[in-house]
Amino acid sequence: MSNLPTIAWIGLGIMGSPMSENLIKAGYSVTGFTLERDKLDRLAAAGGTAAGSIAEAVRDADVIVTMVPASPQVEAIAYGENGILAHARSGALLIDMSSITPQTSVDLAKNAAEKGIRVLDAPVSGGEAGAVEAVLSIMVGGEQADFDEAKPLLDALGKTIVLCGPHGSGQTVKAANQLIVAVNIQACAEAVVFLEKSGVDLAAALDVLNGGLAGSTVLTRKKDNFLNRDFKPGFRIDLHHKDMGIVTDAARDVGAALPVGAIVAQLVASLRAQGDGGLDHSALLRSVERLSGTEV
Numbered sequence: 001m002s003n004l005p006t007i008a009w010i011g012l013g014i015m016g017s018p019m020s021e022n023l024i025k026a027g028y029s030v031t032g033f034t035l036e037r038d039k040l041d042r043l044a045a046a047g048g049t050a051a052g053s054i055a056e057a058v059r060d061a062d063v064i065v066t067m068v069p070a071s072p073q074v075e076a077i078a079y080g081e082n083g084i085l086a087h088a089r090s091g092a093l094l095i096d097m098s099s100i101t102p103q104t105s106v107d108l109a110k111n112a113a114e115k116g117i118r119v120l121d122a123p124v125s126g127g128e129a130g131a132v133e134a135v136l137s138i139m140v141g142g143e144q145a146d147f148d149e150a151k152p153l154l155d156a157l158g159k160t161i162v163l164c165g166p167h168g169s170g171q172t173v174k175a176a177n178q179l180i181v182a183v184n185i186q187a188c189a190e191a192v193v194f195l196e197k198s199g200v201d202l203a204a205a206l207d208v209l210n211g212g213l214a215g216s217t218v219l220t221r222k223k224d225n226f227l228n229r230d231f232k233p234g235f236r237i238d239l240h241h242k243d244m245g246i247v248t249d250a251a252r253d254v255g256a257a258l259p260v261g262a263i264v265a266q267l268v269a270s271l272r273a274q275g276d277g278g279l280d281h282s283a284l285l286r287s288v289e290r291l292s293g294t295e296v
């Protein structure tokens with residue numbers, strides 16, 4: 001019998017499926033719930049247990065991990081009649097790894113504490129590949145003792161795991177992460193269009209650029225998307241639109257100006273309005289191509 005904590009995992013999407021499978025590989029017993037039947041089958045095939053509801057998944061869990069799209073879904077699964085706070089046992093630790101507003105995380109920690117449930121916000125960066133390879137960066141907000149308890153589990157999911165401060169701090173750092181990533185993708189997309197219109201060999205150019213100061217994890221991870229115009233997600237434009245809203249609002253609240261971030265937020269919104277919300281965020285290239293008169 002393993003003495004590792006038992007895990008409930010809610011939200012088995014692009015990120016949640018490989019992450020929960022990494023916990024199973026590390027020896028944890030994982031019971032999961034998500035909305036798609038095929039994702040539950042995938043969890044069972046990987047050695048986990050598919051639950052019929054959130055209540056069933058969380059009832060006996062020591063640790064509950066949530067990985068759903070945005071604040072409304074986190075609130076629904078936490079506060080709903082059949083949700084986590086109504087059915088988890090007192091003393092359980094809830095680790096929300098979704099990217100949501102810092103205020104939602106602060107409120108969740110407060111409301112959960114009334115039920116004896118401890119909470120960490122622990123959003124991640126590294127994309128689908130980082131999830132599969134268990135090399136995510138994990139930015140955590142909450143109490144030191146809860147972080148220490150969660151650390152071995154988080155070590156099975158990521159490589160850089162940092163307690164950033166009190167509840168909501170992980171989300172604030174994640175919002176900054178999304179600002180940097182979006183601006184970086186936009187700059188790469190502009191460079192791609194400029195290079196192609198100039199008649200330079202794009203693959204050669206991106207290789208040498210990535211070896212110098214212009215290099216980045218974004219360029220490493222998204223180079224093939226740009227070269228092959230392959231915009232299968234990955235990280236959906238719809239989700240980056242949500243994140244640009246979070247960072248823009250949070251920055252306004254604290255009086256920080258984000259002039260370049262604001263423009264890129266508009267470009268993400270425009271891409272979405274043109275029907276590209278389901279594509280990977282590297283599809284920002286399509287928007288630069290449209291602006292440059294290239295057929296897309």
Ligand code: NAD
Pocket residue numbers: 010011012013014015016033034035036039067068069070073076077097098099100124125126127128234235236239
């Ligand atoms: P996704 O849409 O692929 O998966 C979300 C999952 O949540 C789905 O499987 C869905 O069934 C489940 N879900 C939604 N509502 C639910 C409910 N009421 N009950 C149970 N399950 C529910 O999204 P994703 O790409 O895995 O992203 C998840 C979170 O991680 C988001 O906050 C996103 O911003 C963040 N994130 C994503 C990436 C990425 O590259 N995809 C990278 C870092 C962070």
